[in-house]
Amino acid sequence: MESVVKEPFQEELRNRESPEFKALAKKVVSIFEFIFRKRFGEFFLRIIVLRFSPASPARARRQARTTVDTEAEVEAVFNRSASVQELPQASEVTEVVRQDVANTSITSQFNISLDASSITVTKDINTTANATTPAAPTPVANATTPVATNATTPVATNATTPVANATTPVATNATTAAATTPATTTEALIVKRLSFKTDETFTSDLLDTSSTAFTDRATLLKTQLEPFYKAAFTAFRFLTAQSFSNGSIVNNVALSFGGSAPNASAVGEVLVNAASNITAFKIDTSSITVDGTSVSSGVSHKISLLTASLLVVLSWILSNQQ
Structure with missing residues (x-):
């Protein structure tokens, strides 16, 4: 899910360990967890901030501003033990979050201002319900690009002889990309x-x-x-x-x-x-x-049964000693 935070972007926000990242992430997590927990109850688990980046410069030009706002990309983690029917769909999440973000009585509680119209859900909720490894899907998707490019270009330009050789870099690049890309965790919680x-x-x-x-x-x-x-x-x-x-x-x-x-x-x-x-x-x-x-x-x-059993045994021992 993506949203524009109405705060000027700073380069320090690219670093997850910086005080600026942690301070803004805390506010973003707080407001979205409040909204998601209120709206989706027991099916919702937590919010993870994946990254901050500069919002589109065109947005600043439209608003006649010299500074660029901050775009936040977050992940909403849902309980996969819920059925597909019980989990909210992307369109539903987008609508309810936009409604709450537009409510200033909510945003003022968390000392943060968000652009309601910028709220977009970039993936179906069902596919990200329990992904615990942030940003893994992005490099995986990009990994397919060099495979397709390397596979088709040499084959088309070098006729039939290099075809066999063309398959080698395709397999090699595909393997390399897969090996270096973090695996997506889909463990059911x-x-x-x-x-x-x-x-x-x-x-x-x-x-x-x-x-x-x-x-x-x-x-x-x-x-x-x-x-x-x-x-x-x-x-x-x-x-x-x-x-x-x-x-x-x-x-x-x-x-x-x-x-x-x-x-x-x-x-x-x-x-x-x-x-x-x-x-x-x-x-x-x-x-x-x-x-x-x-x-x-x-x-x-x-515990009471155990205590009673011990008392019976103790009583039996004492009676045998008399």
Whole structure:
């Protein structure tokens, strides 16, 4: 997806590690994740900024401006476990995003101005649903150009004798391009929705996904919880904080798994077991739900059975000693 940001382009924006790139990317990610999460709910995962580049100089001339705006190319990652019918189509995404970007009450929240008419979806949503390697499709498409050129030109101009030789550079160039082009990752991601309460004071800025409080808390949950899930499940990929609400703090996160995912009980049990090892906040283990189903009670029930079994064994040993 492409969009023009109404901010002058700087050469530093070409460098992903520059402070200018990171600052603008943060604003772009915040507003688009807000829009996509509101519009597409559980099917949406995240936004990735692929690159910034200068907008068309013709645009600046039309607006009688001496500076050139910044064009942002981003990727919207959707959950491939959804069916093709459930995923939004390119035309639908273009329309709803344009509507929200034109709403100044939304853009003002994120301190960014976008040109609604410039919003274009460059690929079908179904084909990019879980692509996790940025910009891979571009070099792959370009790789076909030298193959076609080298294959047809020598054959046409050098008659029939060089035909056999003409196939050699075609194969060689094709192989080289394929070898040097990053492979597109199309792993299907299965998402588990995890919710739990912590004994902290809720503040209203946690409702704003672009706020420092939201970003800091999202990072905290990621650093505190991801190691436990990585250790427990080889299929675990990453954790994404989606929202926070009052009570003291209700934390709603998405756990993404590749290939296969554990059941709700197993996901909840990892958090129950990890609770005593986490000192940054205190988890209310009775509040844990996975995909809307309470799992903490099932874990507690297993513990109770184990405790009861031990007590029976202990009682039997003591009675035999008397």
